[in-house]
Amino acid sequence: MNGRDEGAVACAATPVVQLPSVDRMLRLPTVIPLIERHGRTFVTEEVRGLLAAYREGMLRAEATGPHSEAALLAALRTRIEARLAPAIRPVFNLTGTVLHTNLGRALLPDEAIAVLVASMRAPVNLEFDLDTGGRGDRDALVEALICELTGAEAATVVNNNAAAVLLSVAALCARREVIVSRGELVEIGGAFRMPDVMKVAGAKLVEVGTTNRTHPRDYADAIGARTALVMKVHASNYAITGFTSAVAEDELAHLAHERGIPFAIDLGSGSLVDLSAYGLPREPTPRQALQAGADIVTFSGDKLLGGPQAGLIVGKAEWVRRIRKHPLKRALRVSKLTLAALEATLALYRHPEQLAKRLPTLRLLTRPVQEIETLAQRVAPAMARALGAAFAVTVGAVQSQIGSGSLPVELLASAGLFIRCRADGRSSGRRLAGLARALRALPMPVLGRVADDALVLDLRTLTDEPTFVAQLRHLTLDRGPS
Numbered sequence: 001m002n003g004r005d006e007g008a009v010a011c012a013a014t015p016v017v018q019l020p021s022v023d024r025m026l027r028l029p030t031v032i033p034l035i036e037r038h039g040r041t042f043v044t045e046e047v048r049g050l051l052a053a054y055r056e057g058m059l060r061a062e063a064t065g066p067h068s069e070a071a072l073l074a075a076l077r078t079r080i081e082a083r084l085a086p087a088i089r090p091v092f093n094l095t096g097t098v099l100h101t102n103l104g105r106a107l108l109p110d111e112a113i114a115v116l117v118a119s120m121r122a123p124v125n126l127e128f129d130l131d132t133g134g135r136g137d138r139d140a141l142v143e144a145l146i147c148e149l150t151g152a153e154a155a156t157v158v159n160n161n162a163a164a165v166l167l168s169v170a171a172l173c174a175r176r177e178v179i180v181s182r183g184e185l186v187e188i189g190g191a192f193r194m195p196d197v198m199k200v201a202g203a204k205l206v207e208v209g210t211t212n213r214t215h216p217r218d219y220a221d222a223i224g225a226r227t228a229l230v231m232k233v234h235a236s237n238y239a240i241t242g243f244t245s246a247v248a249e250d251e252l253a254h255l256a257h258e259r260g261i262p263f264a265i266d267l268g269s270g271s272l273v274d275l276s277a278y279g280l281p282r283e284p285t286p287r288q289a290l291q292a293g294a295d296i297v298t299f300s301g302d303k304l305l306g307g308p309q310a311g312l313i314v315g316k317a318e319w320v321r322r323i324r325k326h327p328l329k330r331a332l333r334v335s336k337l338t339l340a341a342l343e344a345t346l347a348l349y350r351h352p353e354q355l356a357k358r359l360p361t362l363r364l365l366t367r368p369v370q371e372i373e374t375l376a377q378r379v380a381p382a383m384a385r386a387l388g389a390a391f392a393v394t395v396g397a398v399q400s401q402i403g404s405g406s407l408p409v410e411l412l413a414s415a416g417l418f419i420r421c422r423a424d425g426r427s428s429g430r431r432l433a434g435l436a437r438a439l440r441a442l443p444m445p446v447l448g449r450v451a452d453d454a455l456v457l458d459l460r461t462l463t464d465e466p467t468f469v470a471q472l473r474h475l476t477l478d479r480g481p482s
C-alpha cells in the first residue's frame with residue numbers, strides 16, 4: 001500500500017488548501033501521540049511520504065488535494081496502520097482445497113505449536129548430545145520416531161520434498177543415469193518438474209515406456225552400466241486412466257535389485273496411516289513402499305502427514321548415510337523450529353485412535369458432512385444480512401479437494417454457501433469479482449472460489465465461526481457501475 005491510495009481518503013468536496021510543512025504536521029497535538037507510540041523517525045518518514053503523495057497527486061491534478069487537518073490526520077493514521085500490518089496474515093481458506101499450497105498447507109496440531117513456541121524461547125539440544133555432552137546430530141532428534149512409524153532403517157529430514165528428491169538423486173546418481181517411466185514425469189506446480197530436478201541434480205534422466213503404459217521389459221532394457229537408480233514417482237496431482245499399465249513396486253524393486261541397483265519411490269504426500277481406516281480414499285504409505293522393496297522413499301511433511309514444511313527421506317541405512325553425507329544436505333537442512341514441530345506431529349501417530357481428533361488435517365478431512373451443513377445453515381443468514389438485497393445466499397452441496405497433489409481424483413462431500421447476484425445480467429461476473437474482492441478485504445480475508453455464476457464458500461475448513469460471523473459487519477461492497 002502506498003501513499004496514493006490514502007490520497008483518496010481526503011477527497012471531500014472542500015477547496016484546495018496549502019499543504020502543511022513536515023515540521024508543522026509533526027507538532028500537531030494529534031500527531032504527538034503517534035510519535036510517542038511509533039517513534040519520531042518512523043512518523044517523520046510517514047508524514048514526509050504522505051505529503052509527497054499528496055503533492056504528486058496535486059501536481060498531476062489527480063486529486064483536489066488535502067483539506068482539513070482531520071482528513072490529513074486520518075490519512076496519516078491509515079498509512080501508518082497499513083505500513084505496520086504484517087505482510088503474512090491469517091486467512092479463512094474456504095476454497096474447498098484443504099491442503100492448499102498457496103495458503104501454507106497443513107495447520108499444525110496444538111501439541112506441535114506448544115513445542116515450537118518453547119523451542120523458540122530457549123536454546124535447544126539441536127546438535128548437542130545431552131548424555132555425552134558432545135556434539136550431536138539434528139537428524140537424531142526425529143530419526144528413531146520416523147523409523148518407528150515407517151519401518152525404515154534410517155531417516156533424514158530436509159526443507160521440503162522437492163529438496164528430498166533433489167538431494168537423493170544428487171547423492172545417488174551424479175553423472176549417472178536414473179530411470180523413470182514416461183507416465184511419471186510429473187510437474188508439481190511451477191518450477192518442480194521431474195526432468196529439471198534430475199538435470200539440476202547432475203543425473204541423466206532415462207525415460208522408459210509411454211505416457212499410458214510402461215512394462216517391466218522397458219525398465220529391464222534400459223538398465224545398463226551407467227544406471228545408478230530406478231525411480232518411481234507417485235502420480236500425485238493427476239491420474240492416467242483408460243488403457244494403462246504400470247509396473248508394480250515390488251516387481252520393480254526385484255528387477256532393480258537383480259541388477260544391483262537401488263530403487264527409490266517419491267511418494268509426494270505419503271500418509272503415515274492407512275486413510276481408508278478413517279473413511280478416506282487410500283493413499284500409499286511409506287511403510288508399504290518400503291515393504292514393497294524400495295531402498296529410498298521421499299515424502300512431504302506438510303501434506304497428508306499434517307506437520308510443518310519438510311521433506312522426509314527414509315530407507316536403507318546404507319543409502320540414507322550416503323544421502324546425509326552429500327554437501328547439499330547442509331544447504332537443505334531444517335531448523336530447530338521444523339524439527340520441534342515435526343517431532344510433536346509425528347508423536348501423535350503413536351495414538352492412531354486419537355489422530356482424527358488431534359491432527360487438524362485429518363480432522364478437517366474427516367469432518368462429517370452433516371456437521372458442515374448445519375454450520376452452513378447457521379452462518380447463511382448472517383452472510384445474507386451482510387450482503388443485502390443485491391445477493392442471494394443459499395446453502396448447497398459442494399465437493400472438497402484434499403489438495404497439495406494428494407489424491408487428485410477423490411473428492412469429499414461437503415457443504416457451503418452459494419452467493420449469487422440477484423439481478424442477473426452481464427455484470428454478474430464483475431459483481432461476483434467485486435464481492436470476492438470485498439471478502440478478501442476483511443480483517444481476516446475470506447477466500448472462496450467462483451464457479452457456475454456463484455461465489456462458493458466451502459465450509460469444511462471453517463473452524464472459527466464466531467470470528468467469521470463477527471467480522472462480516474466490516475464487509476463493504478463497492479457500488480461499482482451497475
Ligand SMILES: *Cc1c(COP(=O)(O)O)cnc(C)c1O
Binds near residue numbers: 186237405
Ligand atoms: C508435492 C510433491 C513433491 C514436492 O514436495 P514439496 O514438499 O512441495 O517440496 C514432489 N513429488 C511429488 C510426487 C509430490 O506430490
